[in-house]
Amino acid sequence: MQFKLVLTLLLSLLLAGCGYNQIQINDEQVGASWSEVLNQYKRRADLIPNLVQVVQGYAAHEKDVLTRVTEARANVAGMKVTPELVNDPEAMARFQKAQGELSGALSRLLVVAENYPNLKADAAFRDLQAQLEGTENRITVARNRYIKAVQEYNVTVRTFPNNLTAMVIGAKTKANFTVDNEAVISAPPKVEFGTPARPAAQ
Numbered sequence: 203m204q205f206k207l208v209l210t211l212l213l214s215l216l217l218a219g220c221g222y223n224q225i226q227i228n229d230e231q232v233g234a235s236w237s238e239v240l241n242q243y244k245r246r247a248d249l250i251p252n253l254v255q256v257v258q259g260y261a262a263h264e265k266d267v268l269t270r271v272t273e274a275r276a277n278v279a280g281m282k283v284t285p286e287l288v289n290d291p292e293a294m295a296r297f298q299k300a301q302g303e304l305s306g307a308l309s310r311l312l313v314v315a316e317n318y319p320n321l322k323a324d325a326a327f328r329d330l331q332a333q334l335e336g337t338e339n340r341i342t343v344a345r346n347r348y349i350k351a352v353q354e355y356n357v358t359v360r361t362f363p364n365n366l367t368a369m370v371i372g373a374k375t376k377a378n379f380t381v382d383n384e385a386v387i388s389a390p391p392k393v394e395f396g397t398p399a400r401p402a403a404q
Contacts, residue, residue: 221364225373228355232376235348236288242341243278243301249337250275250308253330257311260321264314271311274304287377288352294377308334345379352378 254268261268278300287293315321322328356375359368368374 220367221358222367222371224358225355225364225368225371228351228358229373231351232288232348232355233285235344235351236285238344239341239348240283242337242344246334246337246341247275247278247304249330249334250304252326253311253334256324256327256330257315257321260318260324261314267307267311267314271304271307274300274307278304289374289376291377294379298379349379352376 250271254271257264258268281297281300283297287297315327356378358364359373359375
């Protein structure tokens with residue numbers, strides 16, 4: 203009995219010294235950061251049907267743009283997103299591509315909205331504008347936190363002596379967001395509709 207207790211204590215010390223606890227801590231942080239990313243993307247997706255409905259009321263003939271937004275949202279909603287996705291670079295790339303396509307479709311929709319002063323003056327539209335802008339900001343913050351958490355985790359499992367422990371417990375590096383220009387991710391996308399146009403002075 204006493205031998206087992208001593209052995210348990212020794213194993214605990216060895217694991218702590220080899221980075222086991224740090225790997226677990228960093229893994230939990232990645233999981234929490236990823237959940238927040240998903241929460242914010244879901245929040246954005248939930249705003250889109252109302253946005254499309256309001257725009258359609260003023261610009262029904264912009265069918266192509268409206269359809270692209272709806273299809274991009276459906277594509278995102280149809281993806282199977284699980285916590286394990288962060289361990290699969292290919293799945294992460296597909297997720298990022300789908301979200302990027304939705305961002306692009308939304309941008310085109312907002313550009314179209316600029317051509318409709320009555321739409322820009324609509325109270326529901328302006329409320330959605332504020333919500334969407336806030337959500338885009340939160341997405342940027344959540345993504346940056348996730349990127350940092352993954353970087354810290356990956357460094358932990360790749361550096362000695364933690365990498366030995368990582369090999370034993372099967373801890374591998376996790377997939378991260380990638381962007382062509384890191385500056386792009388540090389600044390939230392601009393979502394500006396401007397103010398209703400004023401009539402020219404007579």
